[in-house]
Amino acid sequence: MRRASAARLPSRSTPRGRPSCSSSTSLERSTAQDAASRPRPDAVITPHDLVTLGEVLLRLSIPSPGRFETARQLDVQIGGAEANVAATCARLGLRTALISALPANAWGDRVRRELASHGLDCAGVRMREDARLGVYFLEYAAPPRPIRVLYDRPLRRARLVHLSGITPALGDAPRALFRRALGEAELVSFDVNYRAKLWKPDEARDLMLGVLPQVRYLFVGADEARTIFGLEGEAAAVLSGLTRLAPKATVTLMQGEAGSTVADRARLYRPAPRHTVQVVDPIGAGDAYVAGFLWAVLQKRPLQDAVDIAATVAALKCSLWGDIALINAQDVDDALGGSLAVRR
Incomplete structure (x- = not known):
């Protein structure tokens, strides 16, 4: 030493640190998940075919010929480029996983559950109090009007x-x-x-x-x-x-x-x-x-x-x-x- x-500021050649986070809301749930996910001694651990990392988005769309200015109802879908690829590959038979973060609330639970229903491994999707679900609004249209997209991201x-x-x-x-x-x-x-x-x-x-x-x-x-x-x-x-x-x-x-x-x-x-x-x-x-x-x-x-x-x-x-x-x-x-x- x-x-x-x-005031000495040394060479900054180190990767940025990353905050740790918990993916469960209670000790009991964490313990149960750990026990369930722990491989048996004789189990064969199979690697994923595909792992994606990215943002998951909530898509709220207005059916044609409606406009943003006149919308009374919105259709709810789950999207995001990486999630879309992973879910589709899972449905096609690949072993896929997603790494992302979702809010620890009802919306986050719904999104995680829906992605998992496609056969997607969501063990790497963290549920965090400080996370926010990105949203985009979609207005379908018939030519000559173009489809319009408005993003609302954190x-x-x-x-x-x-x-x-x-x-x-x-x-x-x-x-x-x-x-x-x-x-x-x-x-x-x-x-x-x-x-x-x-x-x-x-x-x-x-x-x-x-x-x-x-x-x-x-x-x-x-x-x-x-x-x-x-x-x-x-x-x-x-x-x-x-x-x-x-x-x-x-x-x-x-x-x-x-x-x-x-x-x-x-x-x-x-x-x-x-x-x-x-x-x-x-x-x-x-x-x-x-x-x-x-x-x-x-x-x-x-x-x-x-x-x-x-x-x-x-x-x-x-x-x-x-x-x-x-x-x-x-x-x-x-x-x-x-x-x-x-x-x-």
């Missing part, structure tokens, strides 16, 4: 959508999903998160030059600014170049051991606290910084507070094992207080 400045209801440069680097399909999210979100946070093993700097630059004008909060490492955008030198000079590329954004330059500098409307902000950290695990510190910053701005805290909180959350993360900062708001308050006294 070593001691280092809390993404559009989010206060802020956070994206990273990893997703579009993974291939055409993730890139399409990234562009869709970017197009639907009202407010976007973007972490460049460049991965040299996934794509070349010029590829990343070509995509990001089209992304940055839409971004409200931008996070860039100093190495990334140099590699992708050819910007180097003092923090103020680099940030000046970045703000020209992202004119709507509050831009954070993460500078490793030098800390961070944030530019907003021609003003620069730096973390006030300088924590001393016993580094246990530096992986994920950059993500922790971003999380702390967004948490603060979504609470409408002053920007200087957001910068201080971000640096503090990153420091706390370095003192903990694992990719995810296992902290709460009280930990942040305590660290900002500056005292290492035992809490009694």
Whole structure:
């Protein structure tokens, strides 16, 4: 172990953590399901032919010749591209499974039950209190009128959508999903998160030059600014170049051991606290910084507070094992207080 400045933001080369979730509503149900699903010693475990991952949608359609404006009744169906493929393949005889999330309510139960009725393995469909069922409205029509579709997805209801440069680097399909999210979100946070093993700097630059004008909060490492955008030198000079590329954004330059500098409307902000950290695990510190910053701005805290909180959350993360900062708001308050006294 070593001691280092809390503002140290190490290389962010780690995959994002994923929250755990429970798929049952009671201990008894969980125990029964576990017992039922546990294979017998002599059982042969057969792999799935097809596994799909994606969103399940509730389709509400208006029979022709009705219009959205005049509808009195709606026909209810279950849809979603991945679910459609999986259910059809199951009906054709393939061993298929779906990985998704549904709300832990009557609608979620209905959807899960209906998908399972097609022979689809829904063990990977999690029932969550915080999940929401996507909805789309369908208006059938006779020529020359086209069929009309209106989507109502959770993404559009989010206060802020956070994206990273990893997703579009993974291939055409993730890139399409990234562009869709970017197009639907009202407010976007973007972490460049460049991965040299996934794509070349010029590829990343070509995509990001089209992304940055839409971004409200931008996070860039100093190495990334140099590699992708050819910007180097003092923090103020680099940030000046970045703000020209992202004119709507509050831009954070993460500078490793030098800390961070944030530019907003021609003003620069730096973390006030300088924590001393016993580094246990530096992986994920950059993500922790971003999380702390967004948490603060979504609470409408002053920007200087957001910068201080971000640096503090990153420091706390370095003192903990694992990719995810296992902290709460009280930990942040305590660290900002500056005292290492035992809490009694």
